[in-house]
Amino acid sequence: MFSLNDLMRVEIHIHSSLNCVLVSLCQNQSWNNQNLSSVPLDLDVRLRKLDLSNNFITQLHAFALPCLEELDLSGNQMDLISEAAFGNLARLEHLNLSRNRLSVSLGSNSKALRSLGGLRSLDISMNGLSNGAADLFRESKSIRSLIIEDNLISEIAPQTFEPLSRLESLNLARNNLAFICDFTLHQVKYLNLSRNLVEFFVTPEDALLYFPILPKTNRLKYLHLQNNLLGALDSEAVMVTEVNSLYQGVVNETILQNNYFHANWRLMPLVYIDLSFNRFGSFPLETLSLLNSLEHLDLQGNDLPHLPLVFLKTLTQIETLNLQDNSLQPCSILSGSLSKNHIDFDYSCTAFGQLKTLKHLNLRENDIKILPPNAFQGTSLISLNLAKNLHMLIHEMALEGVQTTLQSLIISGININSSGLSLPCMPALTEINISNNKLNATLSSLGCSPLKVIDVRNNDFMTLNYSLVEAVSTNLTTVYISGNRFNCCDSRWLTLTSTRCCLKIGIAVHSIM
Structure with a gap:
């Protein structure tokens, strides 16, 4: 049974929603950089979007804007949000609280956010948040996008994100993460873990040493892992052994029945992965070979000497390949053939001709000595960057096979x-x-x-x-x-x-x- 008060609240909410639909005037208003110390009192109640960023609103108290859908409070040095502050913002979907001081009164600030049941995106980056940050978003179960970038988080407990069943985009870049072991991010499509200091696999090191363990059933399409220490382990075999041992401990299985790590990666629908600026001493062949849905691969700044032929053959969907600042030498393809028997290489060069779907290739700063004949024959290159390969000799037949498709050449x-x-x-x-x-x-x-x-x-x-x-x-x-x-x-x-x-x-x- 509903009480009279409950019915009245429902009626008020419906009436407010109808007004917001019917009234389309005065939708947006910006008070950016106005030296405000509080929210203006004369705001139009019909506002849908309000920008109060870059002011001096250090404390936020209740204000009523029943039609408001987007609120920007970034850059205010805000340290206190009263529990009732968002109580009259029933339609709010997008909230930017970045560049504030939410860590100062975390308890009170967390309670304030609990009233935002319809929130779809939340930005709490650059707030000095540590391991208690989850309290700010734990009750926001409708969130699709969550940005927690550039804080002081050193650990994320298991099941931290489990209540966020609709979460699709998660940005944890620029933190001090020491351990992540969460198997519940099944629906996440975009994950940014770049610029962290992660011990994913319980090693004594201070940085992410290899790829994260991911849920068996996930929808992850975009993965950012740049600026870590990926590949710093002695070998891929050592890494896989360590990761599987960790997985075994987490799932509490006494007998390791399978290669969990590779089994999970094989199921990932990744189309984009950024692995730039890591430390691939030996190429992670077995792991990356599982990602045959990749369309964009960034390996810039890894000092790679070559990409193995067996790996290139798995990239059946690749369109964009960034290999800037490595040490790769293109192979020469003889007699216009892409078969292994007619590729002139000694396993120290890279046979780009295997990448039939490749459209964009960046080979800038690879110290390429010679660009041999037919170096890219078999690809679908539209853009090619060969800049800053000092003293590179270009064979007159080097672009044979792509001269009809190239639109941009550097x-x-x-x-x-x-x-x-x-x-x-x-x-x-x-x-x-x-x-x-x-x-x-x-x-x-x-x-x-x-x-x-x-x-x-x-x-x-x-x-x-x-x-x-x-x-x-x-x-x-x-x-x-x-x-x-x-x-x-x-x-x-x-x-x-x-x-x-x-x-x-x-x-x-x-x-x-």
Whole structure:
């Protein structure tokens, strides 16, 4: 049975909701950076979105905005939220409390958040929170997105997030996590654990040494693990043994019946993983080979010497591969064949031709010595970054097989001169960056490309080929030319570009002599 008071509250809530639907005026209001010390008293009750960020509201008391759906209180040095503060914000779905001091009165602040039953996203980053942070969101069972970044959390107890059955995005980056062992994040699709100091596997180290144990049934699609110490263990076999032992202890099984770690990873629907800036001394072949749904893989800054052929063959869905700042050398594919017998390599190079779905490849700063023939044949490359591979020799057939698909090519900062650079006709190329080299002559082969952006900065050009500029001028929108010593007596190409509407010329004062 409902009491009279209960029925009255339901009637008031329905009436308020109808008013919010019917009234569409005055939906948003910003009081950002207004030196406020409290919430203004004359706020329109019809507001749906309110920005009170970057003020000096150190304490928050009750205020009534029945239509409010989004509230930003970030950057206020707030340390106290009264228990009734959010009691009259029945429709609030998005709350930003980042850059405050919620840790000071954690008990009171936690009670205040309990009234927000419909909250969908909560940001409590940069609040000096430690291990009691869970009290702030434990009762917010409708939350889809939770940001707890840049706090002082050193441990997360098991089942901390279990009440949040709708949680899809969890950001725990930039904490001091010492241990995580939670098997209840089945529905999470985005997990950020980057920049932590994690002992996932009860090791004496001070950083995340290998991949986390994840629930058997999960929906995780986006995983950020950059800036840890992944791969610092002696071998992958040692890691798997340690992780399985930990798993056995957590699930309280006396007999280890299976390789739990790999069994769980095999079920993950990951499409994105960021492993940049870790310490992969030996490549984690067995583990990463299980992730055959990957579309985006970031391995920047890991000092990898090569990617094994057997691993590349598992990346059947990969589209974007960031390998910047490693030590990879591309293999040469002979006779236009992608079969193993016709790949010229000695297990120290990387056979990119195995990646048939690959569209975007970053090989910047890999100290590539030679870009061999057919290095990328078999891929579907749209963009290729080869910048800062100093003194790299480019074979005239290096881009064979991708010359018809490439739309963006970066070969800046490789210290190459015009006699050492030969590029094929690339009919899809719209952007090319050949800056910071020693070039003094433009490539006539670029005349067949529908170029929109050309970057030739910091070379030895005294002029640009008039015929080439004329050929590409139809689509050209931007040309960067500063840092060259152009001859003012041979600037006919420049007058041609000046007749083009909306063409931007990036030029320094001393570029034309």
